[in-house]
Amino acid sequence: MTHTKKALGIDIGGTKICYGIVDGNGNILSEIKKTSTPKTAQEIFNTLKNIIEENYKDIDVIGLSSAGAVNLENTRVVSSTPNLPSGYNDIDFSTLSDKKVYVENDANCAVVAEAVMGAGKGYHTVLMATIGTGIGGGVFSDGQLFRGSKGNALEVGSMKIFADKRQKCTCGRYDCWESYASGTGLKNCAITGAQNYEEFKTSIYKDKKPQDITTYDITDGVEKNDAFCIRVFEQWLYYMFVGLVSLTDIFNPDCIVISGGMCKFIDVQKMEDNINKESVVTNVKVKIAQTENLAGMIGASILALKQLN
């Protein structure tokens, strides 16, 4: 009888730490438990240590999913993490247990979860784009996560979609894809549209200050058939399309998985058709992510278990 190796997957979020036991196929084998994220780095360390001890006898390895860039050794978080306490970057996660502890960035964990057991299951090269306030990404190809030289690859939100310093991004740079095609991008499209589109004069939002128009206002206005909102929304979709076509030509994925708060507004079949018409490297499927809140726990577990082979 073969022993199936098991990981303890732990997702460290800004408000909750969520954990469970997961096998190499991404199946969750235990109840999923949650606890509030403590306020200091030392308390986070202690909480993780207790969670590991509680499950120690049932697991072979520990996988952690965290916000922030992770070092190439997968032992530390090295970039700033606004929702986690100062001192968090000083934690050497490998000292949490005598069993192997493997930490990975949450966006990378998510693409692994989607590629192994979510929307990208069965595809060779899965590109994930997470469309929220900003845009994040990940690529899992031929069974491997693409990490780059320092583990910081797939900062796709910073890809430039204009080359004439047209629009400043919240990061201080110009023309980042996420300043056009994220949730923030949709607001920016509304602001620019209010200045340039005739339709604004007859819009349901004509009396609102353009900078006060929310993403909700626009998507709601589209439902209500407001011509201004439709034009803004179509522009936003076009910006998303431009970035996804470039990434398709760059990575030659056979599946693009879209996740994040804005993904429910995207007609993936139409996006897929448009990408396949434009890209030089057809054919790609476009799908919505399936693993949602469990993506971090599952992806971290799969990656940790890979280390044992």
Add this chain to the structure above:
Amino acid sequence: MTHTKKALGIDIGGTKICYGIVDGNGNILSEIKKTSTPKTAQEIFNTLKNIIEENYKDIDVIGLSSAGAVNLENTRVVSSTPNLPSGYNDIDFSTLSDKKVYVENDANCAVVAEAVMGAGKGYHTVLMATIGTGIGGGVFSDGQLFRGSKGNALEVGSMKIFADKRQKCTCGRYDCWESYASGTGLKNCAITGAQNYEEFKTSIYKDKKPQDITTYDITDGVEKNDAFCIRVFEQWLYYMFVGLVSLTDIFNPDCIVISGGMCKFIDVQKMEDNINKESVVTNVKVKIAQTENLAGMIGASILALKQLN
């Protein structure tokens, strides 16, 4: 005594077939030989077969470098190859010998050669950008070539650097990076510049039709301190910079290797400084390729030898 495995590396070009025996570190162990590329696919097949027979007893594996996209099994060229005869795509290269034959796209072979024994030697993640009439690319990271789902990844020349259908590319699409930052791109910058820059009126080329200004005219004009040419050239360099910054954020390379006919015009130290100021994932080195005409032969050999392990 360990036996060092050897490959026969063959570079199939539109005019010449070039070959030699190469080890896994990219060292060339034999004289490099050349022969004219025959005019039919059948003759190319026969020529390759003869070259392999001639070297059969000295080699363990055969690596071929070819223009065109290669299938995921590395046995056939599947895209159009304008400089090679019709029927070329019908060749199953694996039938050339009872020893393993491995074919790879020339751009991919080049990045492997540069990463293993050229300008990118010793770096973790090497991004190569070949700036010629168009722009090609490749990524070699953590000892692996990134190929994508069908082997067509790194079509970086098709990455869009504008999102408003500003300039048509020779491929028929709009705003491809290569229509702004390749040799063709430099000509396009001159045409646009002639329409928009005051400096054209006093340029040494003021009496030339803008579409007749060549890349040589511009680089020569820069040498002669012509204000128009300098402005056109600086714009071209900026477009190149925009694409390279996006690719840096996407791949997190620690080394970018630039090759191709236009690379001699680029101040790589200045480009490196500018990329490191702008990218969200510092620090990258920018270097000029070193393996030049031997890149295909060397890279194909290294890849073929990797198959034996």
